[in-house]
Every structure is written in structure tokens, then in C-alpha cells.
Amino acid sequence: MADTPPTAPPPPPAGPPKSAAPPPASAPAPVTNPSTQAAAPAAPAQPAGDHEVFDVTIIGAGPAGLFGAFYAGLREMHVKIVDALDEAGGQLTALYPEKFIYDVPGFPKIQSIDLVKNLLEQTHMWKPAMAMGERVQGMTRNEDGVMTLTTNKGVHYTRAVLICAGVGAFQPKKLPQPELAQYEGKGLYYSVKSKADFRGKNVLVVGGGDSAVDWALNLKDYAKKVTLIHRRDGFRAHDSSVTALKMSPVDVKLFYELKTVGGEGKVQTATIFDNRTNVETVIPVDAVILTLGYSVDLGPIKEWGLEMEGTRYIRVNSKQETSVPGIYAAGDICAEHDIEPMNLIVEGFAQASRAMNFAYQYLNPASKAFPGHSSEKKL
């Protein structure tokens, strides 16, 4: 299916959210009753390609998308989440699962994986359909206002869309040396999924940003030894982390870069060099963590005809509406005009809940955006 920008401003698809218009060549969408699902356990994954029309489909299962799905359930909307990754949690799961987060209201500190677990539990109250491992590529709008989302695996039908695609599909930046590829997963890492993998090991961390400094500090009590090399003498990390690094047993080598790694079937050595003198040193290592940043690509979403803020953000108004009716955006992907985006979890939560309330109103023009208080509902 071609990726055509949405045309003709749509009337909101007729009817209340759950009176699904007949989907193409299939039975009408079953009506769910959230009040009977309050204690429901984890939702089953929804395979791609089924023809059910959802009230709202969320692109991205990061914190914004997960909380958006919870809010959709609260408003009794039939919701589906689609994510390119196999696991929910977005950046928290992919980039820093074991780090503590200190700025989520109500949690003085919480580990990323636990926040994701809690979000999933909260979201699954409503049994959202989840299509994981599918990257959304195309979007078209039918004459009846129903939108078709095309992924690498199939199609999904929906009346409204909430884009919570974060920084887009992110890929870790890699060094150009071709021989490094053979060591990926065999001692060469681009992120740390479990500190236990590094217990008792000689670890080399490469990089000078927050991730490099944080992982060096996080692993110092697990690893036998942690060495951190950085190509210059200034870190792009929080001052407090840099101070902690300087006081830690981490062996910090400034003006050093990685030339290559060696080993029989797994990483056993790293060749590093002083970029001021080009003098090389071979050090024994069991693991090399490359934290060189990420290349970010919004991908085909950029071609949907949505108004952008620069090339990185989808422009939204104060209702989280994009320039295309029925399509909302929340979290790291969106920016209001002239307001510097914060790119924080708490911002994404607020934006996702607001987006869902206005999406509800879009689907039910006579309704109020204000959802009422959850404490007054019998859930």
C-alpha cells in the first residue's frame, strides 16, 4: 500500500467509540466492556492483519504510549498498541532498564524496568490489543474516516491515532571497523540489559556521555574492573555523575579511542590508542560497551503530511492534536510551537492522557474532554 498523506479533513468517524463501523471484509468489531475487565491479567498479543476497527491505535509502547492506552481504557475506548520492538517500555527497556529514575511523581526512586512493569499492569486493566515487533510505515484514510496503518507485517484499522514514537526507531551508532560486527552479543554491547552479565568481568566502556559515565558507575560494583575511555577531556554527562566517576575506582583514560577488539569467538582483548600520540595499548577485556549515542530516524511517519517542528518533532497544539484531524502525538515525539520540548517521562504521561481525552471528544463530538475523576469510578 502506498504511503499517501491523509487527504480530505475527515468527519470524525460516526458513532460512539465502540460502535465500530464494519471493517473491510470481516465481522463487526466486538464490543468490549471495560467494567468487566478491571481485574484482567496481561492482554494477549493481537496479531497483525486482523480487520477489527479500533477506536484508537497507539504507535509506540514507551511510557507515553502505555499510559495513553490506560487512559483510552478509562474513557472506554477500544485501544491497540503497535510497537517496532518486541518488548514494551521504549527507551526505558531498550536503553536503561536497570537505572533508577527519580522524577516520576509518587516514586522517590524507581528502576526503569519496574516502572515499565507497573505501567503494563495498569494498562492491561483494559486488555489493550498489542501488536509488538511491528514497525508502522504507512497511513491512509478511507472515505468513512477510518484510517489504515500499514506495518512491515500487516494492516491495522482505527478511527484515531496517537503517535508516541519517541525518538523514532533508534539505532545505536557503530564504529566503522567491519571486524567488530562478529563480536556483537559475544562481548560487544551497545546497551546494558542486565548488570549480571558483567559480574566479575573486565569491562571497557567507550564514550563520554551520560550513558557511558552512568554505566561505568553502575557496573563498578559488579565487574572485576571497569575502564572508561573517552576521546577528549570533557564529558557530556551530569556534573554529579562526573564527580562520582572521578572519585570511583573506574580507570578513566582520556584522549583514548578504540581501535579494534580481538578474541577467539568472543571478546578477549581491546586495542586502544592515545589520539594525541597514536601509541596503541592492548588490554585484556571480557566485555566492551560502546555508548556512542544513537542515530534517530522518524522514518516514514515524516511522509504522512503532518506539520513538523524542524525535522525531529511532530508539531502539536495544546490539545496534542497534530495538523491532521484524528491524529494526536504525545511524549518525546511531539513539540508545541515555540516551546522547548522537555523530553521527560512525566511530560509524556500528561500529554498522553490529554491526547486521549481530546481523541474521545473527537470521536464523540457532544462529549466533554474532562474525563471525571478516576477515584469516583468503580474500576
Ligand SMILES: Cc1cc2nc3c(=O)[nH]c(=O)nc-3n(C[C@H](O)[C@H](O)[C@H](O)COP(=O)(O)OP(=O)(O)OC[C@H]3O[C@@H](n4cnc5c(N)ncnc54)[C@H](O)[C@@H]3O)c2cc1C
Ligand atoms: C539514558 C536515559 C536516561 C533517562 N532518564 C530519564 C529520567 O531519569 N527521567 C525522565 O523523565 N526521563 C528520562 N529519560 C527520557 C525518557 O526515557 C523519555 O522521555 C521517554 O522514554 C519518552 O517516552 P515515549 O513514550 O515518548 O518514547 P520512547 O520511550 O522513545 O518509546 C517510543 C516507542 O515507539 C516505538 N516506535 C518508534 N517508531 C515506531 C514505528 N514507526 N512503529 C512502531 N513503533 C515505533 C519505539 O520502538 C519505542 O518503543 C532518559 C532517557 C535516556 C536515554
